[in-house]
């Protein structure tokens with residue numbers, strides 16, 4: 001069982017204060033849904049936590065010990081799927097799997113996933129947006145990191161892939177804590193155990209779609 005606590009993160013871009021005060025705590029077994037309108041700071045929050053963008057202030061604890069953000073990647077605390085493509089365009093799916101997973105069992109799980117088995121000979125550039133997303137999520141999910149952050153994993157997925165991915169992420173969450181930000185809020189709410197809306201730079205814990213209305217995320 002692992003616990004990740006983010007205390008009071010803040011970030012401004014020049015005079016624009018995007019995040020003023022956002023905190024949360026997640027544990028193995030949790031799926032945290034992260035919502036907010038376009039430009040509210042969701043992707044920024046994930047980048048600050050991963051360490052590929054510098055926060056103005058941030059405090060993170062892992063299992064009650066404060067950690068440095070610079071430790072997140074080398075110590076394999078959190079894996080992160082960014083919104084934009086990050087895998088080499090000309091590399092084939094079958095060659096990418098062993099780049100991320102040296103264990104035979106993990107490789108086989110990914111190779112023999114029914115959706116991925118049909119694309120192993122294709123290069124990343126030849127996958128559709130939905131095929132690429134599905135592959136990236138599965139690739140990241142089998143990493144050993146106790147926490148996983150997914151930026152828009154459901155974007156452009158066909159309904160069948162989306163349903164499969166929800167089942168898959170629910171099973172992955174038994175072994176790790178997951179943070180998902182996605183505007184497909186109904187899909188996220190279906191599998192999440194906690195939900196946070198970022199509005200005016202602050203985090204608001206919510207429970208229902210009614211709360212999303214109150215925070216002007218939906219009508």
Ligand SMILES: Nc1ncnc2c1ncn2[C@@H]1O[C@H](COP(=O)(O)OP(=O)(O)OP(=O)(O)O)[C@@H](O)[C@H]1O
Nearest residue numbers: 013014018036037038039040041042043044045183
């Ligand atoms: N590197 C940067 N330099 C300047 N401003 C930035 C930078 N990155 C993000 N921003 C600004 O910070 C704000 C938050 O951006 P962010 O991408 O985190 O929003 P988001 O909530 O993920 O939005 P969306 O739902 O559209 O993906 C936006 O106004 C954006 O323009």
